[in-house]
Amino acid sequence: MQKYETVIGLEIHAELCTESKLFCHCAYTFGAAANDCTCPICLGMPGTLPVINKNAVAFAVRAGLAMDCDITSYSKFDRKNYFYPDLPKNYQISQYDLPLCQNGQVTFDFNGERRTVALRRIHLEEDTGKSVHAEVTGDATRSFMDFNRAGVPLLEIVSEPEIHSPEEAIAYCRAVKEILEYIGVSDCNMEEGSLRCEPNLSLRPMGSQQLGTRTEIKNKNSFQELLDAMQYEVQRQARILDEGGEVIQETLLFDASTGKTAAMRGKEEADDYRYFPEPDLVHVQINADWLTEIQPTLPELPAARRERFIADYSISAENAEFLTATRHLADFFDEAVQCGSEPTACANWIMGDVSRLLNAAEMDIQDAKVTPAHLSELIQLINDATISGKIAKSVLDDAFETGKMPKDIVKEKGLSQITDTSEIEAIVLQVVEAHPGPAQDYRDGKKKAIGFLVGQVMRATRGKANPQLVNQILTRVLSEE
Amino acid sequence: MPHYELTAHALHEKLKARDITAVELTESVYSRVAAVEPHVKGYLTLTRERALQQASAADAGFQKGDEMPSLAGIPIAIKDVICTKGVRTTCASKILSNFVPPYDATVMEKLHQQGIVMLGKTNMDEFAMGSSTENSAYQVTHNPWALETIPGGSSGGSAAVVAADAAVCSLGSDTGGSIRQPAALCGVVGMKPTYGRVSRYGLIAFASSLDQIGPFSKDVTDCALLLNAICGRDAMDSTSVDVPVPDFTKSLINDVKGLKIGVPKEYFAQGLEAEVSDTVHAAIAVLESLGASVEEISLPHTEYAIATYYIIAPAEASANLARYDGVRYGYRTENPSDLLTMYKKTRSEGFGQEVKRRIMLGTFALSAGYQDAYYKKAQKARTLIKSDFDAAFQEVDVIATPTSPTPAFKIGERTADPLQMYLSDVMTTPASHAGLPGISIPCGFVKRGLPVGLQLLAAPFAEERLLRVAYTFEQNTEHHRQKPNLRVEL
Ligand SMILES: [Zn+2]
Numbered sequence: 001m002q003k004y005e006t007v008i009g010l011e012i013h014a015e016l017c018t019e020s021k022l023f024c025h026c027a028y029t030f031g032a033a034a035n036d037c038t039c040p041i042c043l044g045m046p047g048t049l050p051v052i053n054k055n056a057v058a059f060a061v062r063a064g065l066a067m068d069c070d071i072t073s074y075s076k077f078d079r080k081n082y083f084y085p086d087l088p089k090n091y092q093i094s095q096y097d098l099p100l101c102q103n104g105q106v107t108f109d110f111n112g113e114r115r116t117v118a119l120r121r122i123h124l125e126e127d128t129g130k131s132v133h134a135e136v137t138g139d140a141t142r143s144f145m146d147f148n149r150a151g152v153p154l155l156e157i158v159s160e161p162e163i164h165s166p167e168e169a170i171a172y173c174r175a176v177k178e179i180l181e182y183i184g185v186s187d188c189n190m191e192e193g194s195l196r197c198e199p200n201l202s203l204r205p206m207g208s209q210q211l212g213t214r215t216e217i218k219n220k221n222s223f224q225e226l227l228d229a230m231q232y233e234v235q236r237q238a239r240i241l242d243e244g245g246e247v248i249q250e251t252l253l254f255d256a257s258t259g260k261t262a263a264m265r266g267k268e269e270a271d272d273y274r275y276f277p278e279p280d281l282v283h284v285q286i287n288a289d290w291l292t293e294i295q296p297t298l299p300e301l302p303a304a305r306r307e308r309f310i311a312d313y314s315i316s317a318e319n320a321e322f323l324t325a326t327r328h329l330a331d332f333f334d335e336a337v338q339c340g341s342e343p344t345a346c347a348n349w350i351m352g353d354v355s356r357l358l359n360a361a362e363m364d365i366q367d368a369k370v371t372p373a374h375l376s377e378l379i380q381l382i383n384d385a386t387i388s389g390k391i392a393k394s395v396l397d398d399a400f401e402t403g404k405m406p407k408d409i410v411k412e413k414g415l416s417q418i419t420d421t422s423e424i425e426a427i428v429l430q431v432v433e434a435h436p437g438p439a440q441d442y443r444d445g446k447k448k449a450i451g452f453l454v455g456q457v458m459r460a461t462r463g464k465a466n467p468q469l470v471n472q473i474l475t476r477v478l479s480e481e
Numbered sequence: 482m483p484h485y486e487l488t489a490h491a492l493h494e495k496l497k498a499r500d501i502t503a504v505e506l507t508e509s510v511y512s513r514v515a516a517v518e519p520h521v522k523g524y525l526t527l528t529r530e531r532a533l534q535q536a537s538a539a540d541a542g543f544q545k546g547d548e549m550p551s552l553a554g555i556p557i558a559i560k561d562v563i564c565t566k567g568v569r570t571t572c573a574s575k576i577l578s579n580f581v582p583p584y585d586a587t588v589m590e591k592l593h594q595q596g597i598v599m600l601g602k603t604n605m606d607e608f609a610m611g612s613s614t615e616n617s618a619y620q621v622t623h624n625p626w627a628l629e630t631i632p633g634g635s636s637g638g639s640a641a642v643v644a645a646d647a648a649v650c651s652l653g654s655d656t657g658g659s660i661r662q663p664a665a666l667c668g669v670v671g672m673k674p675t676y677g678r679v680s681r682y683g684l685i686a687f688a689s690s691l692d693q694i695g696p697f698s699k700d701v702t703d704c705a706l707l708l709n710a711i712c713g714r715d716a717m718d719s720t721s722v723d724v725p726v727p728d729f730t731k732s733l734i735n736d737v738k739g740l741k742i743g744v745p746k747e748y749f750a751q752g753l754e755a756e757v758s759d760t761v762h763a764a765i766a767v768l769e770s771l772g773a774s775v776e777e778i779s780l781p782h783t784e785y786a787i788a789t790y791y792i793i794a795p796a797e798a799s800a801n802l803a804r805y806d807g808v809r810y811g812y813r814t815e816n817p818s819d820l821l822t823m824y825k826k827t828r829s830e831g832f833g834q835e836v837k838r839r840i841m842l843g844t845f846a847l848s849a850g851y852q853d854a855y856y857k858k859a860q861k862a863r864t865l866i867k868s869d870f871d872a873a874f875q876e877v878d879v880i881a882t883p884t885s886p887t888p889a890f891k892i893g894e895r896t897a898d899p900l901q902m903y904l905s906d907v908m909t910t911p912a913s914h915a916g917l918p919g920i921s922i923p924c925g926f927v928k929r930g931l932p933v934g935l936q937l938l939a940a941p942f943a944e945e946r947l948l949r950v951a952y953t954f955e956q957n958t959e960h961h962r963q964k965p966n967l968r969v970e971l
Pocket of ligand 1: 151
């Protein structure tokens with residue numbers, strides 16, 4: 001039996017993809033030239049004032065509703081005071097005691113079980129800029145500041161500490177990411193920093209109810225790094241406790257290159273943020289009418305969608321998981337099925353060749369030229385025996401490249417199957433004559449030899465002959481002689 | 482009478498009649514500035530070249546016979562806490578010594594729409610923290626009525642230049658009395674509008690929940706004209722309130738019959754100079770003689786106003802002033818060895834003593850373990866002070882009090898004793914807490930020749946009532962016509 005129980009809570013920060021920042025009209029574009037996405041307000045210039053972006057509040061409310069939260073009817077913003085160069089005003093406008101959303105939950109499957117993690121709160125705050133140091137600039141004498149991200153709306157989603165392994169924490173984070181993507185409030189791109197998962201982790205003796213001292217881990221750019229960091233931290237804390245030591249409450253940085261966590265330096269961990277109500281903003285009042293307006297605009301959430309795929313389309317749980325990994329993928333599948341294709345065939349194509357092509361092109365499905373209509377038409381062409389499955393693969397490759405419809409590709413390239421028996425028979429006779437050895441082998445009882453002959457016929461027809469017909473005719477011709 | 486002595490409304494008639502051009506007027510005011518500034522020292526920056534361009538533009542309009550706004554071509558001074566595009570805005574602080582805003586405050590945009598002539602930026606207590614304008618990092622402004630005395634503060638420069646006829650009118654800002662108190666001490670009209678009446682966008686924040694921009698003028702009519710120009714909801718300031726802006730000149734009615742004036746007994750308690758008390762009582766008697774009824778009222782939580790103010794304002798200021806760190810703009814210490822040193826030295830060198838004192842007070846009041854005892858308790862007191870006024874305005878239309886417990890005091894007299902200095906705001910901070918509109922008008926003089934101000938307060942957004950009472954008083958008295966006898970060589 002395990003000696004310690006792991007207890008993990010998560011703070012997830014997700015950048016909202018609103019058109020403008022939380023308190024000004026600047027639009028934020030990832031990768032823009034430094035400080036191009038700024039104005040006097042998000043730079044915290046003297047005399048400027050914030051004005052709340054209603055859309056950002058709407059996005060937060062969407063997230064709250066999608067995660068079963070109570071939406072606070074009377075909410076407010078507060079100043080969180082600390083000095084850091086990436087924070088233009090040296091206070092962050094955040095929410096302290098009246099967050100927009102409270103008491104939610106996120107449900108997900110983990111190790112074949114249904115898990116529900118309670119959320120403490122979801123609140124809205126402004127993002128900070130970033131420092132650019134010598135590693136980037138090559139200038140060790142000074143640092144530069146890029147405030148493009150300063151003021152971008154951030155959602156902070158705080159879970160209760162009721163996750164019990166690093167793997168489960170990852171499953172939870174994936175579930176949150178999926179929901180945020182599904183409801184269209186964040187693109188959740190970890191590499192670009194629009195999704196940041198910060199676990200707090202502690203160990204306690206098995207059976208104990210009391211929480212141990214926790215550490216927080218920052219600086220992870222992928223789920224793999226997050227997992228590595230938590231696994232390392234579990235071991236580190238276990239080792240300390242085994243040796244009778246005490247875990248120190250601190251914030252740790254994970255270094256992906258060494259695979260270790262280390263106490264954070266530089267950014268002073270202020271214990272006292274001196275929160276107080278932001279006097280430059282008025283209270284946020286959310287009336288019930290607005291909520292009833294927003295509620296129906298929420299799409300079907302991933303968990304519900306998975307269940308529907310399983311129930312209505314007879315898709316396996318594993319495949320349903322794959323197909324709902326992103327909203328766009330699930331939409332693609334749904335639409336292809338609605339175009340009249342058989343769900344299992346659709347699923348197999350999406351999970352097989354479509355994914356292969358997407359991966360090779362490092363592309364997301366919503367950016368591909370192939371649409372559900374393409375896939376549906378392709379499957380139709382196979383079903384009505386216009387093309388073989390093998391030809392279909394090349395047609396898909398072509399459609400992926402050009403965006404042309406499968407029927408047009410088949411027509412242009414003359415890829416229709418040869419179903420004319422006399423035409424096939426003529427070719428079969430030629431092949432048998434050209435390869436007397438294998439033909440004789442077949443007649444001598446080496447039935448496997450037919451494979452070679454089929455291959456030769458297909459080759460001669462450039463794959464267009466209907467394979468079943470080729471088989472039938474070959475068998476007949478060989479046995480007749 | 483030289484042009485520079487006239488009011489905006491009188492000058493508007495002359496400009497309209499082409500008796501004078503805006504350029505001539507501007508030159509006239511600048512000549513007065515040149516004569517009195519060596520003594521008064523009310524300006525931090527003069528923008529003569531720009532002003533003459535603005536004056537020419539106004540003249541072009543008058544020449545064409547266009548219907549010109551009331552403030553077109555009128556030379557106006559702006560407190561250096563209000564951001565002016567392309568013109569250095571320092572808050573009288575070393576830390577913003579090189580700060581040139583790339584944007585105008587909303588009030589500046591509104592004034593420029595009127596076609597005003599901006600004379601320059603006026604001196605103040607650093608970041609509006611003070612009651613005497615002695616906390617400026619640059620210079621001490623002198624009260625034109627007695628050069629050895631202070632002009633009040635924090636908008637001391639804006640009050641002094643109007644009193645000295647070195648500006649026709651001006652804008653200041655009032656957080657705990659920073660318009661009303663210097664107006665009283667300099668013998669001019671000064672109004673703090675209702676919190677939310679005027680946009681704070683571009684007003685460099687001291688205490689966000691209290692700050693409000695307002696006018697200084699030579700009479701109540703000009704005050705109304707300036708209010709017309711600057712009031713109104715602004716999408717850039719969510720705390721500005723969407724209430725209709727009336728034509729304030731419509732309230733300039735010489736009649737207070739039937740009006741109920743409340744005189745709070747707490748304002749006539751210890752610390753009030755006897756001569757000031759007498760002068761204010763005499764002024765109230767004038768209003769009574771004109772048909773107003775006067776009754777004594779009680780605002781029982783008045784005594785907590787100063788303590789409450791000196792917790793809430795510094796608390797907000799401690800956050801508002803955190804941005805002056807040398808990273809993005811303003812002063813930065815030379816060659817700091819690391820980030821923390823840069824922060825510490827920039828702020829130690831850039832801020833004056835009073836600003837540092839208040840940042841520390843505010844930081845303390847918000848700190849964990851003290852926030853309940855100080856900041857939160859102060860918020861409760863603020864609510865009580867506000868409810869005092871709510872109750873009072875059920876009974877009376879206007880409240881009349883002295884604006885300041887004393888007339889102008891000597892330069893240096895209170896600098897060593899911050900608490901004594903803070904008591905200068907005892908009459909003005911209560912209305913600030915409640916967000917009320919308040920006006921100070923000249924109501925007489927003490928024997929040593931210093932002006933005394935009468936403060937009138939009304940319910941939120943009842944500026945019209947204040948203007949009416951102030952106008953009636955003005956029409957029936959001569960105090961506002963008195964000019965300081967500045968011994969200057971012209
Ligand atoms: Zn901006």
